[in-house]
Amino acid sequence: MARVVFLHPDLGIGGAERLVVDAAVALKSRGCGVQIWTAHYDPTHCFSETLDPDLPVVCVGDWLPTSVCGYLHALCAYLRMIYVALYLVFFSGVEYDVIFCDQVSVCIPVLRLSRRRKKVLFYCHFPDQLLTQRKSALTKLYRAPIDWLEERTTGMADMILVNSQFTAGVFRETFLSLGSVQTDVLYPSLNTLTFDRPPAEAQGLGGLLPEGTTTLFLSLNRYERKKNLGLALDALAALTNRLPSGQRAGIHLVVAGGYDDRVAENVQHYSELKELAARLGVEHCVTFLRSPSDEIKVALLRGSAAVLYTPSREHFGIVPVEAMYCCCPVIAVNSGGPLESVEDGETGFLCEPNADDFSQAMNRLVREPHLRGHMGQAGRRRVQDKFSLQAFSDQLHGYILRLTP
Structure with missing residues (x-):
């Protein structure tokens, strides 16, 4: 029985969260051991499946800021997910076979620090760097190292999935150094x-x-x-x-x-x-x-x-x-x-x-x-x-x- 840990930045009620929850439910129904780890989880603002005690949700690092004076959201998201990954690898004692992470790829090199290296599956909803407008030179300067990190760390995953043929094309156009990396399409499903x-x-x-x-x-x-x-x-x-x-x-x-x-x-x-x-x-x-x-x-x-x-x-x-x-x-x-x-x-x-x-x-x-x-x-x-x-x-x-x- 495979043991799968999901890493997701904020387990709210958006489309990305819906996919993560559906994926966890789907694997649990196949006999896999499943946990969801996140930097934020509010039981009053979540999908109902996460309230099931048989689908454990572990929240760590919510004390870390989500922004600095309304700015630096991406940097804070990266730091929060690095903290979650470090906690999982070095302090949790949780045994797992595969990590399923999405949205923030910077945690992937941290996951490779495990004594017994585990496989990492990265699900790309859309390149993060395309979701931010670059209206000023300062924003471009701030985003440059973050964009570089996103591309490099995404390429470290053992398997990369995308949510549509459209995203697959955008992935290839955006991450030029990953042109030889295989990406498979896994359409989001509907838990009916x-x-x-x-x-x-x-x-x-x-x-x-x-x-x-x-x-x-x-x-x-x-x-x-x-x-x-x-x-x-x-x-x-x-x-x-x-x-x-x-x-x-x-x-x-x-x-x-x-x-x-x-x-x-x-x-x-x-x-x-x-x-x-x-x-x-x-x-x-x-x-x-x-x-x-x-x-x-x-x-x-x-x-x-x-x-x-x-x-x-x-x-x-x-x-x-x-x-x-x-x-x-x-x-x-x-x-x-x-x-x-x-x-x-x-x-x-x-x-x-x-x-x-x-x-x-x-x-x-x-x-x-x-x-x-x-x-x-x-x-x-x-x-x-x-x-x-x-x-x-x-x-x-x-x-x-x-x-x-």
């Missing part, structure tokens, strides 16, 4: 247990939406500027201008997503979006939700005419897969991961990232409601065929076996 539970009356949408709502659209993403959530509000405003007043009254948008009071950008962007809705004159038909429960999220997906997925060049994005499994069409930007998950015209629409294109797609679903059922069923079949937990589990377990002869 949460979505298959019968809806509880208390967790329906009663009281959440205004009376008279006939068509619900949903934006589901973290409150981060790079997710381009403002596009959903712009599209809603454009849609209401297209529709006659009789149809316009029943349109409603829910903007829901991960929110953490510790993250300044979450707090700021939440306020920015509410101000944008007011400027566009659509605040009366928008509901903002912060970190909704799994039950509320599933109820929203089941009750929506479409999910509006607004990030551009998203490396994969689990939200479209969740929506399709719930028989909800997806309107997404035609770049990045959605090109591999969404079938344009079959399970949803792939659009240019502008309000006009998005509103046209929304308008079709309003005027042709039969499309929702057709696209919803096609989407569910696509998830079952391509993104099932069984397929993910089989593939991941195969990689672990290759690392533990």
Whole structure:
């Protein structure tokens, strides 16, 4: 039985965390011993699976800063993960065969310091250096050694997996010195247990939406500027201008997503979006939700005419897969991961990232409601065929076996 330890920087409720939790659950179901180690874990802000005592979560190093006066986030993340790795290797006494780490690769050389060298599997969601804007010479100078470390330490892993063909291409373009390194694609899966539970009356949408709502659209993403959530509000405003007043009254948008009071950008962007809705004159038909429960999220997906997925060049994005499994069409930007998950015209629409294109797609679903059922069923079949937990589990377990002869 392989013993696998997962190392992850912050075990919150984002897409990367969803993958780590699903991977741990998948390997546990195959008989592997599994632990998750992290620098931050809050039982009140986590995925429900991590509350299972049979899936141990170990949190060390949370006393270390996440930033210095609002700056140096990347450096602090590196130091926190180095601390977690050092604690695991030298002080924990934990026996393991494989380390599965993601997001922060700088801990890999630390893991090699173990007396009996263990195998390291690194999962690349997206090169970290591409997630930071370089607007000043000072930022470029600060990031230069961090970027160099990211590339060098990523190449030290025994196996590298990526989340999509799109990310595989970006990986090769970004890490030029790793051109000869093999990267395999392991698509994120969907743990359907949460979505298959019968809806509880208390967790329906009663009281959440205004009376008279006939068509619900949903934006589901973290409150981060790079997710381009403002596009959903712009599209809603454009849609209401297209529709006659009789149809316009029943349109409603829910903007829901991960929110953490510790993250300044979450707090700021939440306020920015509410101000944008007011400027566009659509605040009366928008509901903002912060970190909704799994039950509320599933109820929203089941009750929506479409999910509006607004990030551009998203490396994969689990939200479209969740929506399709719930028989909800997806309107997404035609770049990045959605090109591999969404079938344009079959399970949803792939659009240019502008309000006009998005509103046209929304308008079709309003005027042709039969499309929702057709696209919803096609989407569910696509998830079952391509993104099932069984397929993910089989593939991941195969990689672990290759690392533990």
